[in-house]
Amino acid sequence: MARLEQARARESEQALWSRVTDLPPPPKLKLCPESFDIIAECKLHSPSAGDLSANTTGVEARVQAYAHGGACAVSVLTEPSRFGGSLDHLSQAAAILAPLHVPAMRKDFLVDPYQVMEARAAGAGGVLVIVRMLDRSRITELLDCAAMLKMFVLLEAFDAMDLQTAHEVLALRKAHDERILVGLNCRDLEKLTVELGRLAELIDQMPPGYAHVAESGVTSLDDVRTVVDIGYQVALVGTTLMHSQNPRKLLGEMLAAGRERTMAMRSRQIRLATGGDDE
Structure with missing residues (x-):
C-alpha cells in the first residue's frame, strides 16, 4: 500500500486517467484458437528460487527472446521487495514488445484501479488480478478498469474457494469478455512448494468459457503435455525460462510440445466421434 500512496502523491488519479486514456490501444492478446499458448515471465528474483538474473543481460534482451520464441504475452514482475521488480522493468519490456505486437x-499485488492505470501508463496490455487478495466488488472494479483501457486480465486463483469467487464475479458481468483469462496457481504460498496435482483436481471447477491458464510448476516438455492433457489452453512459465541460457529455443520447444499434443488430442476426438479406429 505504501507504493500506491506514494504514487498517488506524485500524480492524482484524475491526471493519470487522463494520461492513459489518451494513449493508443496496447497490443492485443492473441491466443491460438483450439491450441496452446505460453505467457513467458520475466523476473529477476523469486522467494522460492532466489536470484534469477544470472542468465540474462537485462529485461530487454530477455523479453525480446520471449517474443521471438512465440510467447503470446510477457508477464513482468513489478513488485520490488520479494521479486526485484519495478515499473521501469515493465516500461522497458513494453517498449521492446510493442513493435512485435506482443502485450506485456x-x-x-494489485489492490486498486490506480495500479491498473499505472500499468497502462507503463505500456502494459494486461494485468494480473489475484482473487484471494480482494473482495468481489474490488475485483469487479479492476476488471472494469482494465476493460475500459482495452487490457486483458489474468484472474488468478489458488484453490477451490478462489475459483468459486471467480465464478460469482464473472457470472455478474453483462457479457462474456475474451480478454479475461482464468489461471490456477498450484504453488502453496506458505510452503512455497508446487503441487502440480492441484491442476487436475480443480480443472472441473474452473469457470467455463474462458481460457484456462496453468501457473507454476511447468518446468519441462512433459509438464507441458500434462497440462494440455488436463485441459489447460495456456501455461505461464517463469523460473524455468529465466534459468535457461537460450530461452527462445526452450520456449519454442515448449510451445511445439503443447501444440503437437493438442493436435493429437483433437485427431483422436475426431476419430472417436466418427467411429474410426483409435489404434
Missing part, C-alpha cells in the same frame, strides 16, 4: 502484463 503487469504482475504484482
Whole structure:
C-alpha cells in the first residue's frame, strides 16, 4: 500500500486517467484458437528460487527472446521487495514488445484501479488480478478498469474457494469478455512448494468459457503435455525460462510440445466421434 500512496502523491488519479486514456490501444492478446499458448515471465528474483538474473543481460534482451520464441504475452514482475521488480522493468519490456505486437502484463499485488492505470501508463496490455487478495466488488472494479483501457486480465486463483469467487464475479458481468483469462496457481504460498496435482483436481471447477491458464510448476516438455492433457489452453512459465541460457529455443520447444499434443488430442476426438479406429 505504501507504493500506491506514494504514487498517488506524485500524480492524482484524475491526471493519470487522463494520461492513459489518451494513449493508443496496447497490443492485443492473441491466443491460438483450439491450441496452446505460453505467457513467458520475466523476473529477476523469486522467494522460492532466489536470484534469477544470472542468465540474462537485462529485461530487454530477455523479453525480446520471449517474443521471438512465440510467447503470446510477457508477464513482468513489478513488485520490488520479494521479486526485484519495478515499473521501469515493465516500461522497458513494453517498449521492446510493442513493435512485435506482443502485450506485456503487469504482475504484482494489485489492490486498486490506480495500479491498473499505472500499468497502462507503463505500456502494459494486461494485468494480473489475484482473487484471494480482494473482495468481489474490488475485483469487479479492476476488471472494469482494465476493460475500459482495452487490457486483458489474468484472474488468478489458488484453490477451490478462489475459483468459486471467480465464478460469482464473472457470472455478474453483462457479457462474456475474451480478454479475461482464468489461471490456477498450484504453488502453496506458505510452503512455497508446487503441487502440480492441484491442476487436475480443480480443472472441473474452473469457470467455463474462458481460457484456462496453468501457473507454476511447468518446468519441462512433459509438464507441458500434462497440462494440455488436463485441459489447460495456456501455461505461464517463469523460473524455468529465466534459468535457461537460450530461452527462445526452450520456449519454442515448449510451445511445439503443447501444440503437437493438442493436435493429437483433437485427431483422436475426431476419430472417436466418427467411429474410426483409435489404434
